[in-house]
Amino acid sequence: MRASRASSLTQKWLLLTQLCLLKDLVIRCVRQFIRRAKAMLLSQNVVVVEPAEISVVVDVKSSQQDLNSFQIAQVRIRDSVCIEIPVPEETPLLGSVKTCSVTEEDVTEFVPKISSGSYADKGSREYMEDEHICIDDLSSHLPSSFFRFPLPVAFYGVFDGHGGSEASRYIKENATRLFFEDDVFRESHFVLNNFFLQEVEKSHREAYRLADLAMEDESIVSGSCGTTALTALVIGRYLMVANVGDCRAVLCRGGKAVDMSFDHKSTFELERRRVEELGGYFEGEYIYGELAVTRALGDWSLKRYSSLGGSLSPLISDPEIKQVVLTEEDEFLIMGCDGVWDVMTSQYAVTFARQGLRRHGDPRRCAMELGREAFRLNSADNVTVLVICFTSSSSTPQRRRIQFCVSDEARASLQAMLQG
Known part of the structure; x- marks a missing residue:
């Protein structure tokens, strides 16, 4: 009985650890996407009029059996820039992870x-x-x-x-x-x-x-x-x-x-x-x-x-x-x-x-x-x-910020998985 409980706790601990790793990886992916999107816009001489904050939505698809095998399904910035990433149809949707308070970088654009x-x-x-x-x-x-x-x-x-x-x-x-x-x-x-x-x-x-x-x-x-x-x-x-x-x-x-x-x-x-x-x-x-x-x-x-x-x-x-x-x-x-x-x-x-x-x-x-x-x-x-x-026009650089939070859908899915 004790061995079964210990095994269950170990599995949940591993699951939580993997979720934390998932969170960190998602943030890194978002940061990389923002840098690439910025480079793309600059290469086209597009001026972002409100560069102070970028709202990002990342949809993550993952297998319930193996959290190590997940994929980012979509990245979207203010619904104006959207990248769809193809994933196998059999891969279930874990949920939407919305980003917006972890500081990413200082950005200064001379106006x-x-x-x-x-x-x-x-x-x-x-x-x-x-x-x-x-x-x-x-x-x-x-x-x-x-x-x-x-x-x-x-x-x-x-x-x-x-x-x-x-x-x-x-x-x-x-x-x-x-x-x-x-x-x-x-x-x-x-x-x-x-x-x-x-x-x-x-x-x-x-x-x-x-x-x-x-x-x-x-x-x-x-x-x-x-x-x-x-x-x-x-x-x-x-x-x-x-x-x-x-x-x-x-x-x-x-x-x-x-x-x-x-x-x-x-x-x-x-x-x-x-x-x-x-x-x-x-x-x-x-x-x-x-x-x-x-x-x-x-x-x-x-x-x-x-x-x-x-x-x-x-x-x-x-x-x-x-x-x-x-x-x-x-x-x-x-x-x-x-x-x-x-x-x-x-x-x-x-x-x-x-x-x-x-x-x-x-x-x-x-x-x-x-x-x-x-x-x-x-x-x-x-x-x-x-x-x-x-x-x-501004003496201090503008700061892009990224915050990490989990949608209600993802939270319910995670809770159901943790409760077995």
Whole structure:
């Protein structure tokens, strides 16, 4: 009798030990699954908007006769990611094990907190032809019919007019309508992935094209008037810069200058070759002897002058677009008109601005200091400078947590097994 009881207790003790091992193995499997799922999502450039906690359900199938032979039947994350694992039909379902309080790992994803400042001065010129835009919170500037982004979204622009200020002023006054009335910004379901970013890029190209076509109407802008256009859109940790003309955007990455745009001038060999292949010519550094830039919005008197017609003119409005994923190394972005870059290099501007921001941390003051430095270096043009700072929105890493608990179904099955 005693031997029978001892044998029963030993079996139950072994069963409980195996169940504890099962619990630990399930947790390890869940952790491995989360790591693989995360790697899969990152490889597809999918941003998880709420990364702090992942709710996981694991269905375990096991033989009642041999708890060592079990299989994970399903792993599911918030019902949005689900992996079915085939198991033999004869294997009975032990129950659902729900996870959620054993700490798995610290996860830090850089989403910048954005602040900006600007400075503009006509300098020694008689007129101010520059315009600019600084919108740190784009959602608050869009009509209520537009989608409210769950991530920080900001928009900036520098528009350097020539032949007057009509063209640059038109772009500034119509920027939100031109750039954000596309259907891509009215979607009710927001997923920040490669497809969405490609649609945003297409939308930006179309905005530049429509702005240029609008200026063909001389009741809006004189045919001898035009503007360069440099824009920057920040969505979460994604930065998209579009450029037409010789304004420039420079990113400070760990103190090093990273050009986010290229000056569309005759000194840029690829641009010079493009213009000449389309039948254009330069007199000195000026296309047709009149314009210093090879890409611009407006200037329809020159575009119509092309022997190939306005639609095939060497003077084009198609922007060059560059995208990057911001990291903690990316400290700030400088956007400026050619009045800045005529007298300082990208690295000079980054080093100068970085020293200022380390002293006072104020992007407005930094922009003013950069503009005045351009005048000190004898800039003879209008000067417009924007400084956009990227700081971490959270000082502590977010923590993914996993807790282990057993469903009522599994608990009843286990209790029945223990009671023999």
